[in-house]
Amino acid sequence: MASISLKKLNKTYGALTVVHDIDLEIADKEFIILVGPSGCGKSTTLRMIAGLEEISGGELIIGGDVVNDVPSKDRDIAMVFQNYALYPHMTVYKNMAFGLQLRKASREVIDQKVQEAAKILDITHLLNRKPKALSGGQRQRVALGRAMVRNPEVFLLDEPLSNLDAKLRGTMRAEITKLHKRLNSTFIYVTHDQIEAMTMADRIVVMADGHIQQVDTPQNLYDRPINMFVAGFIGAPQMNMLPSKIEKRGEGYVAVFDGRVLPIPASFDKARIAPYEGKEVIVGIRPENFHELAPGDINPDNIAPFDAVVDLAEPMGSEIHLNITAGNKAMTVRVSPRFKAKTGETAKLVVDTTNMQLFDKETERSILY
Amino acid sequence: MANSTIAAGDTPIVTRRRKVVSRRRRRVQDALVAYSFIAPNFLGFAVFTLGPILFAFVLAFMHWDGSNAMTFAGLDNFWRLFEDKAFIAAFWNTIIYTVVSVPATLACALGLAILLNQKILGRDFFRTAMFFPYVASLVAVAVVWNMIFNPEMGPVNMLLYTLGLDPKDMPGWAADRHWAMVTVILFGVWKSMGYFMVIYLAGLQGINSELYEAADLDGANAWQKFLYVTVPQLGPTTFFVTVMLTIQSFKVFDQIYMITQGGPGTSTLVLVYHIYNEAFVSWDLGYSSMIALVLFFLVLGITVIQFRRQKED
Numbered sequence: 148m149a150s151i152s153l154k155k156l157n158k159t160y161g162a163l164t165v166v167h168d169i170d171l172e173i174a175d176k177e178f179i180i181l182v183g184p185s186g187c188g189k190s191t192t193l194r195m196i197a198g199l200e201e202i203s204g205g206e207l208i209i210g211g212d213v214v215n216d217v218p219s220k221d222r223d224i225a226m227v228f229q230n231y232a233l234y235p236h237m238t239v240y241k242n243m244a245f246g247l248q249l250r251k252a253s254r255e256v257i258d259q260k261v262q263e264a265a266k267i268l269d270i271t272h273l274l275n276r277k278p279k280a281l282s283g284g285q286r287q288r289v290a291l292g293r294a295m296v297r298n299p300e301v302f303l304l305d306e307p308l309s310n311l312d313a314k315l316r317g318t319m320r321a322e323i324t325k326l327h328k329r330l331n332s333t334f335i336y337v338t339h340d341q342i343e344a345m346t347m348a349d350r351i352v353v354m355a356d357g358h359i360q361q362v363d364t365p366q367n368l369y370d371r372p373i374n375m376f377v378a379g380f381i382g383a384p385q386m387n388m389l390p391s392k393i394e395k396r397g398e399g400y401v402a403v404f405d406g407r408v409l410p411i412p413a414s415f416d417k418a419r420i421a422p423y424e425g426k427e428v429i430v431g432i433r434p435e436n437f438h439e440l441a442p443g444d445i446n447p448d449n450i451a452p453f454d455a456v457v458d459l460a461e462p463m464g465s466e467i468h469l470n471i472t473a474g475n476k477a478m479t480v481r482v483s484p485r486f487k488a489k490t491g492e493t494a495k496l497v498v499d500t501t502n503m504q505l506f507d508k509e510t511e512r513s514i515l516y
Numbered sequence: 517m518a519n520s521t522i523a524a525g526d527t528p529i530v531t532r533r534r535k536v537v538s539r540r541r542r543r544v545q546d547a548l549v550a551y552s553f554i555a556p557n558f559l560g561f562a563v564f565t566l567g568p569i570l571f572a573f574v575l576a577f578m579h580w581d582g583s584n585a586m587t588f589a590g591l592d593n594f595w596r597l598f599e600d601k602a603f604i605a606a607f608w609n610t611i612i613y614t615v616v617s618v619p620a621t622l623a624c625a626l627g628l629a630i631l632l633n634q635k636i637l638g639r640d641f642f643r644t645a646m647f648f649p650y651v652a653s654l655v656a657v658a659v660v661w662n663m664i665f666n667p668e669m670g671p672v673n674m675l676l677y678t679l680g681l682d683p684k685d686m687p688g689w690a691a692d693r694h695w696a697m698v699t700v701i702l703f704g705v706w707k708s709m710g711y712f713m714v715i716y717l718a719g720l721q722g723i724n725s726e727l728y729e730a731a732d733l734d735g736a737n738a739w740q741k742f743l744y745v746t747v748p749q750l751g752p753t754t755f756f757v758t759v760m761l762t763i764q765s766f767k768v769f770d771q772i773y774m775i776t777q778g779g780p781g782t783s784t785l786v787l788v789y790h791i792y793n794e795a796f797v798s799w800d801l802g803y804s805s806m807i808a809l810v811l812f813f814l815v816l817g818i819t820v821i822q823f824r825r826q827k828e829d
Contacts, residue, residue, distance in 0.1 A: 232726035246734035
C-alpha cells in the first residue's frame with residue numbers, strides 16, 4: 148500500500164515561500180502528474196516527497212506513516228531525474244545494480260532483476276556500455292531501469308522527457324504509461340508540458356505560484372476549469388478569453404462580446420449567472436468551438452455567427468489554426484483544412500457555446516463551478 | 517543544386533588557382549601574427565630555460581670547474597654515480613620523500629577540500645588559512661617551523677611532555693637522523709596542501725549534485741557516496757594533483773636547505789640538494805649535470821607512466 152497524503156505542506160527559503168499549504172491525497176497505484184509553469188513549486192513538492200528537500204511545514208504521509216524525517220532511502224521510493232543522473236563511471240549494468248548492491252542483495256537476485264528490467268526496457272544490448280556512449284533516449288531508459296530494479300512502491304519522475312526530441316518524447320510517453328500499468332505502483336510525475344499531463348495522468352494537479360489550482364482527471368480539467376489560469380494552461384492552442392457583458396434575453400442569458408451575441412446554453416445553472424446580469428465577465432471559448440459558417444447552422448440556443456478578420460493562417464495538415472482579431476482581441480481558432488481564408492479579409496465563422504466557460508473578471512474564478 | 521554545380525565547373529582554372537594562392541598567403545600571415553605574440557615569452561624561455569637545459573646535457577659528459585677549460589669526460593661522470601655513497605643516499609631519500617609525501621599531501625588536500633566544501637561557519641577564513649602556507653615566504657615559515665619543532669623548547673615537544681612522553685624518547689625532529697625526514701615531509705605536506713586543496717575544491721564543485729541525490733535514493737551513506745561518487749568523479753583532478761605533486765617532490769630542495777641542509781649525516785640528502793652541493797659547493801659542474809640528467813629521466817619516466825595509466829582508465 149502506498150497511498151500518499153500531503154497535509155498543509157510548505158517549503159520556505161528564508162522569507163520566501165515557494166510551496167504554500169499543499170493538500171493532496173494520492174491513491175495507491177495512481178498515476179498523478181504535477182503540472183505548471185516554471186517556478187510554480189511542482190519540482191520542489193516532488194523533491195520533498197523524495198526527501199531531497201527538507202519539509203518546512205505540514206506533514207507528508209506515505210503508506211500511513213508520517214515520513215517528514217525519514218531519510219530518502221527508507222521511504223521506498225525511486226526517482227528519475229531530469230538529467231538522468233546516471234553514474235558516469237559505471238556501466239549501465241552497474242548503474243542499475245548499484246541500489247541493490249548497497250542494500251546487500253545477493254548477486255543472483257541483482258542479476259535477475261537487472262536482466263528483467265533491461266528486457267522490459269529493451270536495453271539488454273547496452274548493459275556493458277557507459278552512459279557517455281548512450282543516446283538521450285537510451286539514457287532515459289537506463290534511468291527508468293535503475294528506478295525499476297528496486298520494485299519501489301512509489302516512482303517519482305522529474306521532467307523525465309524534457310531533454311528528448313519531440314518524436315522520442317511521444318514514444319516514451321506511451322512507454323511510461325504502459326510501464327505504470329505493468330509495474331502496478333504509484334507514479335508521481337512532474338512536467339511543464341500540458342500534453343504529457345493530459346495524455347498520461349489518471350489525475351492532474353495544476354500548480355501556479357506555489358499553490359494548487361485544481362486537481363482532477365484530464366478531461367474534467369479540460370471541460371470544467373476552475374479558474375482562468377487552468378483554462379489557459381490546459382489545451383493548445385489556448386482557450387480564447389473574451390471580455391463580455393451578461394444580459395438577460397427572455398428566459399435565458401446571453402453574453403455580449405463586441406456586439407456579437409453569444410447564447411448561454413439553457414443547461415447552465417441560472418442561479419449562478421443571475422448575480423452577474425449587466426456585469427462584465429470573461430467568456431472562455433476553446434479554439435475548436437469555432438467553425439466555418441454553413442447555411443442553417445445558426446441555432447439561438449448555442450450557435451451564433453462570429454465574423455472576424457484573419458491575421459494569419461497556419462496550416463497544420465489535419466486542420467488550420469487561424470489567428471483572427473475580433474473586437475480588438477487576438478484569438479486563435481481551429482478550422483477544417485479546406486477552409487479558404489485570406490489574410491486581411493473577414494472570415495464568416497460561427498461559435499458553438501455549448502462548452503463555453505464564464506469567469507469572474509475580478510477573481511478570475513469560474514462562475515459555473 | 518544542379519545549376520550551382522555547373523556554375524562551379526565553369527569557373528576558369530586561372531582564377532581558381534589565384535584563389536588558392538591567396539588563401540595560402542593568408543594562412544602564412546595568420547601564422548606569423550601568432551608567432552609574433554609567442555615570441556617575447558619564447559625568447560625568455562630559450563635564453564633562461566631551454567639553453568641551460570641543453571647546456572647541462574652537454575656538461576654531463578664533461579669535466580668543468582666553472583673557471584678552467586672544459587675537458588671531455590666521456591662516461592666518467594656516469595660511472596662515478598655508482599660509487600658515490602652520497603648520491604645513492606640522495607636517490608633513495610628522494611624516492612622515500614616522494615612515496616610518503618605525495619599520498620600524504622593528496623589525502624590532506626582532499627580531506628580539507630571536503631571539509632571546507634561544507635557550509636560551515638568561518639569557511640572562507642579557514643580556506644584562506646589553509647592556503648596561506650603556500651604563499652607565505654618559505655624562509656620565514658621555515659624559521660617558525662624550526663622553533664615549533666625545536667627538540668629542547670619547541671611547543672610540539674612541550675606538548676608531548678605534558679602528554680606524558682618520557683624526555684628520553686622525545687623525537688629530536690630535524691636534529692635527529694631518524695626524525696629529520698619525517699620533519700621535512702611534514703613541512704612539505706603542510707606547505708603545499710593548501711594549494712592542492714584549492715584544486716580539489718574546484719573539482720568538488722564541478723560534480724553534479726544530482727549524482728549525490730541519486731545515490732541518496734539508492735541508499736548510499738556518506739562514506740559510500742564518497743567512495744562511489746566523489747572519488748571516481750574526482751579522477752581527473754586526482755591525476756593532475758598526483759602528477760604535479762610527484763614532479764614537485766622529486767624537485768624538493770628549499771625546505772631541506774632551510775631546515776636540515778641534508779643532514780644529520782645524509783639522512784635528508786635529496787637529489788637536488790646533492791646537485792647543489794656538487795655544483796656550487798664542490799664546483800664540479802660536469803658531475804652535478806650528470807645527476808641532474810638522472811633526475812630528468814626519473815621525472816620524465818614517472819610522468820610518462822602516469823599519463824599511460826590515465827589513458828588506460
